[in-house]
Amino acid sequence: VAAALVEDGLSVFALHGATEEEYSRHIEMTLSQKPNIIIDDGGDLVGMLHTKRPDLAEEVWGGCEETTTGVIRLHAMDRQGVLRFPMVAVNDAKCKHLFDNRYGTGQSVWDSIMRNTNLIVASKTVVVVGYGWCSRGIAMRADALGANVIVTEVDPVKAIEARMDGYQVMTMKQAAPQGDFFVTATGCKKTITVEDMLLMKDRAILSNAGHFNCEIDMEGLEKAAVAKKETRRNIMGYQLENGKWVNVIAEGRLVNIAAADGHPAEIMDMSFAVQALSALYVLRHHGELGNHVINVSDEIDDLVARRKLAAWGTQIDTLTDEQKKYLESWEL
Numbered sequence: 001v002a003a004a005l006v007e008d009g010l011s012v013f014a015l016h017g018a019t020e021e022e023y024s025r026h027i028e029m030t031l032s033q034k035p036n037i038i039i040d041d042g043g044d045l046v047g048m049l050h051t052k053r054p055d056l057a058e059e060v061w062g063g064c065e066e067t068t069t070g071v072i073r074l075h076a077m078d079r080q081g082v083l084r085f086p087m088v089a090v091n092d093a094k095c096k097h098l099f100d101n102r103y104g105t106g107q108s109v110w111d112s113i114m115r116n117t118n119l120i121v122a123s124k125t126v127v128v129v130g131y132g133w134c135s136r137g138i139a140m141r142a143d144a145l146g147a148n149v150i151v152t153e154v155d156p157v158k159a160i161e162a163r164m165d166g167y168q169v170m171t172m173k174q175a176a177p178q179g180d181f182f183v184t185a186t187g188c189k190k191t192i193t194v195e196d197m198l199l200m201k202d203r204a205i206l207s208n209a210g211h212f213n214c215e216i217d218m219e220g221l222e223k224a225a226v227a228k229k230e231t232r233r234n235i236m237g238y239q240l241e242n243g244k245w246v247n248v249i250a251e252g253r254l255v256n257i258a259a260a261d262g263h264p265a266e267i268m269d270m271s272f273a274v275q276a277l278s279a280l281y282v283l284r285h286h287g288e289l290g291n292h293v294i295n296v297s298d299e300i301d302d303l304v305a306r307r308k309l310a311a312w313g314t315q316i317d318t319l320t321d322e323q324k325k326y327l328e329s330w331e332l
Helices: 002-007 020-031 044-050 054-059 068-080 094-117 133-144 156-164 194-198 218-224 265-289 298-312 321-328
Strands: 037-040 062-065 087-089 125-129 148-152 181-184 204-208 227-232 235-239 245-249 293-295
Touching (some): 037 044, 044 062, 094 181, 094 245, 094 265, 094 298, 133 181
Parallel strands (some): 087 293
């Protein structure tokens, strides 16, 4: 992909299999092009602009953020008053999280797990960590494949949603001995710890569908393991002090991207359409927005949704003037 973009005359700073140091250097090289509008995915570009390269922030009019994790970071920066330019929370757009996060993640995660393990999902117990939109999709697809689904949560409202969607809800300590597959999708760190792993079945399989490889405590696991071996391509086995093994897919990185093909293009089209339209919105309005996190407008969501329906050849009804007046009036 990087080579093809270079052929088209774009400046590309990327290398397959890059180390952490190379990855950071590539981000800094990208920022050295002095961009006016940033389209970020996880907050790394914005983070570096505010830490290592604040000298380049003056060039930035604003930008867009694609992921749940990135939006969480941006809101934290906004609350602390340190955000230096407006950022559109693309992840929170209806045409992004309701479809990309749920249906895209749900499908691509299980595509990766099934092709890498070659194990059947039916009859297995799947523990889904978190119950945001990505986790909803993961749980929904696991259920459809015949798994027994357990959800762990810290949010009581989301826990109720999971229960009412038909899943068991419990703590990780309760779920750990029961799971065959574990999938994290929270955007937080150490959602599965070494202590949790010691409670798991022998040969339990762990994967991450959140943003970084910190949701599963990989650093702690590397230190705690008494033996380590590659059990299948893209799967590393770790033997713990109690003699049991746990298997981790894709080093705890994004399982559907690091060990598969990611989301299908036909679910990403809406997300990227929202990104493009939000970038245009920043271009046209950046002087009016202030240095805050900005919501995607209803007009952009509506436009993307209508174009998606048109691409499917699907028609929907339209409110009459009488119906609009009825809905907008408080006088019946």
